[in-house]
Amino acid sequence: MRIAFTDKTIAALKPRPERYEMQDAHCPGLSLRITPEGRKTFGVKYRHGMKQRRMAIGVYPRISLAEARARAMEAMRQVDKGMDPAKRRRQPEFRVEAVATEFIQRYAKPRNRKWMESERILWRELVAVFGQRDIREIGREDIIEIMDNAVDRGAHYQANRILANVRKLFNWCIERGIVEKSPTTGLKAPTKEVARDRQLSGAEITALLRACRNDVYPFRQFVPLLLATAQRRGELANMRWSELDLAEKTWTIPAERSKNGKAHHVPLSTYALELLAEVPRFIDCDYVFTTTRRSPVAGFGKALRRLWQATGADDWRYHDLRRTAASGMAQVRVEPHVIEKILNHMTGKISGVAAVYNRYNYETEAREALEIWGARLANLREESAGVSS
Incomplete structure (x- = not known):
């Protein structure tokens, strides 16, 4: 589709489930490609010989519209001279x-x-x-x-x-061959890292759920869902409505976003479904948690500080909620291999040769475990409501 590119019209182009492309009405050959993640990349289309080609120019807004048009026009001038602009030898850019x-x-x-x-x-x-x-x-x-x-x-x-x-x-x-030596040679990491073992107690979960209930979308639902699903922050932040099968009560994390590179099916408890039912759904936006409608939710640090202040504890992180969920399920005697299944870990009780032959996915057990854990969170939510009333 051809439109007149301006900063305003470019900003109005929203992500879609599939990548798409728009053409500039004012500059022949100039196009803008928009990915499902909201990334907008200028390119120039031209014909060299018998082949139709496209050369990337740069990512908007790091490259301005004016600069993109200038580069596209220069590329088309080279095409007029019989040259392929994508294959011209360029001076290396060292910025x-x-x-x-x-x-x-x-x-x-x-x-x-x-x-x-x-x-x-x-x-x-x-x-x-x-x-x-x-x-x-x-x-x-x-x-x-x-x-x-x-x-x-x-x-x-x-x-x-x-x-x-x-x-x-x-x-x-x-x-x-851009540099001869690295300025990082000999530098050591400034902080010694230790494995965290922090998990929230029942009272702390109650305080956190109370703080979330007094917060607003998206963190009002996002943080309790971290606890309810036991998934990673980045995976939940990028959750799409198209990944949810609410009838089957399942969320499928695609392989390209899963840490171990394998699609992961997460059973959704009644508690998790109640949280999702509160989430507003925007037209032409597949993201479940977003403030821009073009990209997934951000501002985690600011929200975390707000929750710290509301709960009176500042020594926990988002990832500690995943550990809290796993520990909570262990306390109600969920089998370790079922917890590993929920966490989508490659290691665990069933590994090695046993993992090769045992292809049972423990989905039924995982669903039961998350339902029990969700009921526990629902009870703590009711306790938090009682405290605040």
């Missing part, structure tokens, strides 16, 4: 932003299902600060600076993630 973009496209995306997390960290911590600098000029002191900034704001483990992702970026740059 941090450009190199990081290519790293994500060529290295992170093909190898890591969680590449979006790497992209988020690099853009927030490295590109936002040094994006227009030549990456060959980035030194050890610059990397220490961004890690120290993370530590100073209390994001101690995040500082470790920053170092890990920046190190991968520079190692890739060495392989490509």
